[in-house]
Amino acid sequence: MxxxxxxxxxxxxxxxxxxxxxxxxxxxxxxxxxxxxxxxxxxxxxxxxxxxxxxxxxxxxxxxxxxxxxxxxxxxxxxxxxxxxxxxxxxxxxxxxxxxxxxxxxxxxxxxxxxxxxxxxxxxxxxxxxxxxxxxxxxxxxxxxxxxxxxxxRGLDSDTTCAMIHEDFTGLNEEEQLQKQHLYGENSIDVKVKSYSRLFVEEVLNPFYIFQICSVILWSLDDYYIYASCIVLISGISLAVSLYETRKQSQTLRDMVSSGGATVQVVMSSGEMVETVTSQLVPGAVILIPTRGCMMSCDAVLVSGNTIVNESMLTGESVPVTKTPLAPSEANEVYSPEMHKRHTLFSGTQVIQTRYYGDSKVKAVVVRTGFSTAKGELVRSILFPKPIGFKFYQDAMKFILFLCCIATLGMIYSTTMLLVQGVHITKVILRALDIITVVVPPALPAAMTVGTVYAQNRLKKAGIFCISPPRINICGKLKLICFDKTGTLTEEGLDMWGVATIQENNFLPVVQDPSALPSHGAFAVAMATCHSLTIIDGEIAGDPLDLKMFNSINWIMEEPGKDTTRFDSLTPTVVRPISMDTYYSAAPETVAYEVGIVRQFTFSSSLQRMSVIARVLGASHMNAYAKGAPEKIASLCQPDTIPEDFHAVLHSYTRRGFRVIALAWKTLDERVNWLQAQRISRASVECDMSLLGLLILENTLKPQTTPVIHQLKNADIRTVMVTGDNILTAVSVARQCGMVAPRESIILASAYVPEEGKPALIEWKNIGDEQMEGENTADENGVEDLGIVTYQSACIDVSKPRYHFALTGRSFAVILQHFPELLKKICVRGTVFARMSPNQKSQLVEHLQALGYCVGMCGDGANDCGALKMAHAGISLSEAEASVASPFTSRTANIECVPIVVREGRAALVTSFGVFKYMALYSMIQFVSLLILYTKVCNLGDWMFLYIDLVITTTVAVLMGHTGAYQSLVAKRPPGSLVAPRIVLSIIIHVAMVAMFQAAAYFYLTCQPWFTPAPHSATASTVNSWETAVIFYVSCFQYLMLAFCFSKGPPYRRPIWTNGR
Structure with a gap:
């Protein structure tokens, strides 16, 4: 605080x-x-x-x-x-x-x-x-x-257990619903769109416009009617455009989030179904999800039935997601929308299809409404963004205060000089106040936005859209950029490389074509059933990894319809081999060719796995199949089913950059029927399994990745990978793309929580170049042990000057809690952060910012939204509506947009500095001119002010931002402070030179034999004089020359002669 x-x-x-x-x-x-x-x-x-x-x-x-x-x-x-x-x-x-x-x-x-x-x-x-x-x-x-x-x-997402949701929330009566409506308010995300009249009043009362109004009154009192009228006209046009754009943006956001007057069926405590307007929904209400699908207007947790949902609005992930009912689980397990997101329907997501059994309906319990929902939080982050706190704008305010101090000195000088020369007191006051409007130009705030406006237009032409123009300047100071891996650095899709099956506790040779596996084998059945795929409009849809896995074995998936009665209506999905000859020739007792998926435990980021319960046609029992991170799946398996060289084989694939998934299975007790399968806990299923083998997929780098990473490194911009993937796979990709140079060391930091009285500790292991190439492996994981650090001795001695840290999300959490003194070193040297949850990605960005880094984040939108919002400059590669949470969105789904954004940011920042210094010097030139003229009881004319302010200054300030960004990035970043000694010294020297040349011109004029001094005036308004003419002409040339001085070219902008191209 x-x-x-x-x-x-x-x-x-x-x-x-x-x-x-x-x-x-x-x-x-x-x-x-x-x-x-x-x-x-x-x-x-x-x-x-x-x-x-x-x-x-x-x-x-x-x-x-x-x-x-x-x-x-x-x-x-x-x-x-x-x-x-x-x-x-x-x-x-x-x-x-x-x-x-x-x-x-x-x-x-x-x-x-x-x-x-x-x-x-x-x-x-x-x-x-x-x-x-x-x-x-x-x-x-x-x-x-x-x-x-x-x-x-907020709702039911705190201190509400899973058991309570099933037992206590079976419907509300009218009185309970009415009471909750007054506690929680309406279930609506209503973005207020202010009327033009209210916007006008609020805008006019802005200090900038108040200053302009006072200036116009002052100019009118001083008979500068033409100049004042022009300023009123220009300000009026600017105000009208601003009001229109502000209201249009509010209206667009309101239209995007509005759910209209939709209705939903609510289950009352009496069991009656009541049609209710969605705005009247309250937490605890039970709603029916229509079979035709709907747009969710609240956050609700499924208690019966399955749904297929498009969550692109919130996550940027356009693939359909299957939602399953929340299991009662242990009585003390607290429900959390984040932990139980696979059972939660979020507001703003589109329910595409529903699946239910027999006459049962798809029911959900409302947990959050209005702005407390996931969609509401997203809208709140847009309406109330985190303050940027960019030093440039803070310095600008300080500089304006400095100009006010100069104006005060000028007022004192001019007042003294005019009073000494007998000017009327009324004119003395007007002239003194006029100094303020000269030294602090009213057009300064608008002129400072010129660079960002042009940069925003250039970004738009490059297919990069910006919804927060002030962030463009910040991009010019980016010092570190975090990248997601899958879909950002590497291709979104995965190619099947092969499968490594296990027989008699040994790995068999890799099978390149999974369709060649025996159809009746457990490995093929696991690949055919352990997924979250569904059929939408006759096409199989779902996660790309699941799609690649299922398509590789040439099986067919069918979902129940009116004619699907082989397993009765209780089995939602059936899979079978594509070869019908094999299907019909199989003996009944060995058939594994048609399998019904009875229940699905969806993928969990925290558990890093998913599993299903399936029943083979004609079998008397059910089987459980699981797939996920190899380390996690192996921990669920019986030790005697895991080959001794499991870790070595796994490492041999991950170090080469492959995506490796482990498969396991087990046979359930014959007494487990369909009803018990729906109620059995996940922990009971995912234990004592047998390891089947490894699924090996290839995730190749995008062709643009390596060149862009090299560009950023050459520009001294640090790159960091933040991914949810396997750490050795991530390390391999980091080396391939150039984040880690060939001969640089990577130190794997594995942190462990205290156990049985032992303190927390960290193991440091070196993943060197030799280990990645398979030479000189120091242990079974191919890493060299560097020692253990305990809580009492949290230090590491690394001899090599160039090294990088790599760690998992679990280790990151342990370091945050038990080794906070190491966090700075980890953040400064950390390059690979793997197995990171969405929340941990945001935490990492925040900690990097706390160290003084100006942080960028680039991701494809899936699980990156929090980090994209937290970063100084978030760049989303997703065109989904989730991109409204990111300041920048690229139409091209690769990281080529990153150096473009940085280049435009640097150009905009340099332009803003140049325009600011130009406007400051413009005011100083006019300030010096008036002080010289006031000394001789003269002044500039109305048309002279108009010519200087509109024809010269405004035109020059607008055109200064028209020069494009330089074609390449350099290591040196542009200055970010207006009060840096070099900047201040530059302005002081220019002011001194301006004053010296104007004074020299005046004294040269007085030395001419034909010179006639201006007559004395009691109003200090003499315009037709030699002094006024000379000072006016000299100052006009100074305005133009300063424009060239402050229009910088390379290395941040193109040369000035390219302006307008």
């Missing part, structure tokens, strides 16, 4: 999370409010204008601090140091079990105004129940009597 320690009445909400808030209560104070209004009347509303800019000041000046339980307004301060004022609302609702914990006493609401729009919902006047809440960033914080504090109310 950036603020000082709050008072004792402050309360911390969501401590330790990114949503942490400091909350301080205030109540109305009539005396303070009255005094403020009186002061505002006396000062023509100036205090009200200032308080409009600083709402927290308004609360402190009109209200009295008090305990939260008596507050009518709260001041909340977030983790970024931003303060917001929110009104506390009171609602009168029907008393009942659900709202009992949120009821507040009459004494607590005596100072709080009730919601005028709320109708009393109780039929008995004696049974009153009041709830108090405020809303911040579209999250409702409700008063909870148990803690005497406000708490965010």
């Amino acid at each position: 950036k603020s000082t320690q709050p008072s004792q009445d402050a309360v911390v909400i969501d401590r330790g999370t990114e949503d942490e808030l400091w909350c301080i209560g205030y109540r109305d104070n009539c005396v303070k409010r009255t005094l403020l209004y009186v002061l505002s009347l006396v000062t023509l509303g100036l205090p009200l204008l200032v308080l409009h800019w600083k709402p927290d000041w308004a609360v402190k000046l009109t209200k009295t601090q008090c305990p939260l339980r008596q507050a009518s307004t709260v001041l909340v301060k977030d983790t970024y140091g931003q303060t917001h004022a929110q009104d506390v609302t009171v609602k009168e609702v029907t008393a009942g079990r659900i709202v009992a914990d949120y009821n507040c006493e009459d004494s607590d609401i005596s100072s709080v105004q009730s919601d005028d729009d709320t109708v009393a919902l109780t039929t008995n006047p004696q049974e009153k129940c009041f709830v108090r809440y405020f809303e911040h960033s579209h999250v409702r914080y409700i008063w909870y009597r148990g803690t005497m504090s406000f708490s965010p109310i």
Whole structure:
């Protein structure tokens, strides 16, 4: 928190999370409010204008601090140091079990105004129940009597066990639904679209426009009507365009997230089905998912039936995802949308198909609504983005303050000179105030956006779309870029390389064509059943890896229809070999050619595996098949089924960059029937299995990857791989693409949590070039042991100056918890981060930023959204709607866009620096000109000001940004600070030279025999004079020459003569 320690009445909400808030209560104070209004009347509303800019000041000046339980307004301060004022609302609702914990006493609401729009919902006047809440960033914080504090109310995703979801949430009655509606509010993601009139008022009250309005009034009083009219016209056009674009963006976002007036069937506690508008849904309600599919308007967890969902809106993953019912599991397992995402239907995702058994319906329990849903969180991140905090903009404000100080000195000088020469006091005041409009030009903020506007247009032509133009400048300072692997550095699709089966505890020779495997063998059946594929519009669809695996064995998949009765309606999917001759000739007792998939345990990122329960036609028992990360699958298998050289064989493939998947199986007890298969726990199935072998797939680098990585390394931009894949596969890809040079060492850091009284430890192992090539392997994993580091001695002595760390997500989590002192070294030297969860990717980006890196993130959208939002510059390679969470989206699905974004960022940053310095020097030139002329009681004319400001300055400032980015990247990054000594010295020298030449021109003029001094004027408005003409002409040339000085070319922009090409 950036603020000082709050008072004792402050309360911390969501401590330790990114949503942490400091909350301080205030109540109305009539005396303070009255005094403020009186002061505002006396000062023509100036205090009200200032308080409009600083709402927290308004609360402190009109209200009295008090305990939260008596507050009518709260001041909340977030983790970024931003303060917001929110009104506390009171609602009168029907008393009942659900709202009992949120009821507040009459004494607590005596100072709080009730919601005028709320109708009393109780039929008995004696049974009153009041709830108090405020809303911040579209999250409702409700008063909870148990803690005497406000708490965010989100849904059923906290402290709700899986067993409770099945047992306690079977439907709500009307009274419970009504109470929850008033607790949670409407289930809608309503993006407010402000009217043009409101937008106009808010924009006009912006300090920039207030300054312009004051300037126009000043110029009009000084008879500069033409100049003032032109400024009003230009500002009016700019304002109109700004209002149109702002409202259009809000309308576009609203249309994108709006669910309209859709309806859904809700199961009531009585068992009755009621058609309800989706906006009335509440957590705990049970809904039916229609067979024709639908767009989800809430987050809900499946309790019966299967669904096939397109989640591209949230994850960027366009492949269909199968969702299965949540198992009751252990009674104490807490439900989590993230941990149980394979059972959760998220808001904004499209349900394509449903699967149910017999007369059962596909039911789901609503867990989150409105802005608390996954879609709502995404929209909130767009509406309330993390402050960029770019030093360039902070320095710009400091520099403007510096210009104001110079303007103050100029006012003092001009006032003194004009008073000494007998100028009328009214004109002295006007001339002094005019100095402010000269030194701090009103067009400065607009001129600074020129570089980003042109860069955004050039990026658009290159197929790269930017929804956050200020981020373009930040791209010019990128020092480190994180890359996802699959789909980003490597091809999205996988090619089948072969299978290594196991027989009698030994690996057999690799089979290049899996279709040649025996159809009745367990390995072929595992490949045919252990997947999440489905049939959509007659085509098999699903995960690319599953598709490649299934298609390689030449089997057929059928899903049940009206005529599919071989396994009755309880079996959703059937697979069989494509060869019908083999099918018909097989003996019944050995048939393994038609298999029904009875149940599916979908892939889990945390478990790194999936499994299915299947039944062979005619068999008396069911089998379980599993596939996943080799290390995980091996840990589930009986030791006597794992070959002794398992790790060596696995390493021989992973070090060559192959994607390796292990398969295993086991026979279930004959007493397990269909009903028991639906209720059996995952842990009971995924244990004591037999290892079948390895599935080996080839994931090749994209042709653009290696050249781009070399470009970035030559530009001294560090590259890091952050992937969910196997660590040795990731290391191999890192070497292939050039992230790690051939002779550089990679040190594998394996961290382990404390066990049985032993401290946490880290094992350091060297994965050298020799090991990757298969020479001189130091152990069975082909790595050289460098030693163990315990919690007490967290250090490592690496002799080689060039080395890289590689570690898994599990080790990363252990280091965060037990070795925080090593985190900096890991972040500085870490190049390969494998088996990273989406949340860990975001954590890594955040820790890199904390070390001072300007971090970019490039991913294909799947599991990368959090990191893309967290990074300074997120570049999504997915065109899915999830790209709205990323500042940049590339139409071309390879990393060639990264150096383009960096080049344009550097060009835009250099342009912004150049334009800023030009505008600062332009104001200084005019400042010097006026001081010289005021000394002689002269001034520039109306048309002269117009010519300088519009014809020269505006045209030059706009055209300065038209020069394109340089064709290549260099190691040196452009400066990022306006107050750097070199920048400040440059401006000072230019100001001195400008003043010297204008003074020299003036003195040269006075030495001419034909020179006649300007006559004395009591208004200091003499325009027709030699002094005015000379100063005007000299300054015009200075404006033009400075434009050339500040229009820099290589190595960040093209030469100035290419401007406009």
